Amino acid sequence: MLPIPTLNLFLNSYLWGYNTDMDIGSKISELFQAQEIDIARNQSKMFARVLPVADLADYPNESYEVDLSQPIFEWKIDGSPVTWGPCQVIGSWAPDSTWIWGWENKSISASGYEKIKSAIQALDEINELSIMRKLSMSNDDAHKLAAWCAWKTGWQGSYPRHTENGGTVFLGLKLTAMPHHSVEPKDNPWCFLCGLYPSQVPKIIDIGNAQGLCSKCVERAQEVAKVSSLMDRRESQSQITCCLCRDKVAGIAFPHISICLSCIEYANKALQ
Numbered sequence: 001m002l003p004i005p006t007l008n009l010f011l012n013s014y015l016w017g018y019n020t021d022m023d024i025g026s027k028i029s030e031l032f033q034a035q036e037i038d039i040a041r042n043q044s045k046m047f048a049r050v051l052p053v054a055d056l057a058d059y060p061n062e063s064y065e066v067d068l069s070q071p072i073f074e075w076k077i078d079g080s081p082v083t084w085g086p087c088q089v090i091g092s093w094a095p096d097s098t099w100i101w102g103w104e105n106k107s108i109s110a111s112g113y114e115k116i117k118s119a120i121q122a123l124d125e126i127n128e129l130s131i132m133r134k135l136s137m138s139n140d141d142a143h144k145l146a147a148w149c150a151w152k153t154g155w156q157g158s159y160p161r162h163t164e165n166g167g168t169v170f171l172g173l174k175l176t177a178m179p180h181h182s183v184e185p186k187d188n189p190w191c192f193l194c195g196l197y198p199s200q201v202p203k204i205i206d207i208g209n210a211q212g213l214c215s216k217c218v219e220r221a222q223e224v225a226k227v228s229s230l231m232d233r234r235e236s237q238s239q240i241t242c243c244l245c246r247d248k249v250a251g252i253a254f255p256h257i258s259i260c261l262s263c264i265e266y267a268n269k270a271l272q
């Protein structure tokens with residue numbers, strides 16, 4: 001039998017998500033930082049096929065639809081689906097800094113979270129977080145936690161949608177662009193920068209984790225490097241953390257990841 005104060009503490013934590021003695025922000029940062037590059041690559045591959053919501057304004061012919069009763073996410077161009085797959089609500093964040101897991105949100109039907117719920121609850125690293133109904137955290141930490149969960153449970157990424165009240169809903173997505181095809185990331189090894197499948201580009205390198213780097217993107221990266229004459233003055237360039245070799249060196253920043261000049265050159269040789 002638990003002593004009463006401990007039991008109260010536990011009940012308070014469970015029911016209301018009081019953060020009691022746990023520093024949730026540090027815990028999330030620690031988990032995220034240990035896998036930051038892997039998560040960034042996972043997210044980059046997802047965003048290579050579906051735009052961030054904020055970018056939609058610049059692409060009026062693109063749109064998306066979510067039906068949690070199926071549950072399906074569809075990305076459309078001119079009204080026709082071009083990328084689709086199952087989605088699951090990982091969790092949502094409200095402007096009062098409250099995080100609620102998808103399965104604790106009464107407005108979501110079970111089909112909208114049941115697949116990812118069991119996978120997240122099986123993760124030992126966040127056991128103390130996933131048993132709580134509510135957690136208090138910053139929006140930045142909510143993005144990190146959701147992307148970490150998506151990566152750890154084998155989903156293609158965490159897709160943030162903004163809600164009308166200023167909050168964010170994080171959807172785990174698995175995607176494909178091929179009819180009657182598996183939605184598992186391993187069966188969809190498109191280029192993690194442009195989203196083209198191996199059959200759609202002249203050449204592609206397998207960079208691991210079911211991600212490709214295509215010859216078109218390597219060419220474009222080389223052009224950017226030449227235009228900004230990065231090749232000639234590496235020392236003076238600002239440093240990036242390369243998502244391939246993980247060195248902190250001069251390189252090119254893409255929207256979600258960065259690649260160093262040596263890796264671009266190496267990829268170019270490998271593609272010859």
Ligand SMILES: [Zn+2]
Binds near residue numbers: 216
């Ligand atoms: Zn590419």
Ligand SMILES: [Zn+2]
Binds near residue numbers: 245259260
């Ligand atoms: Zn590198």
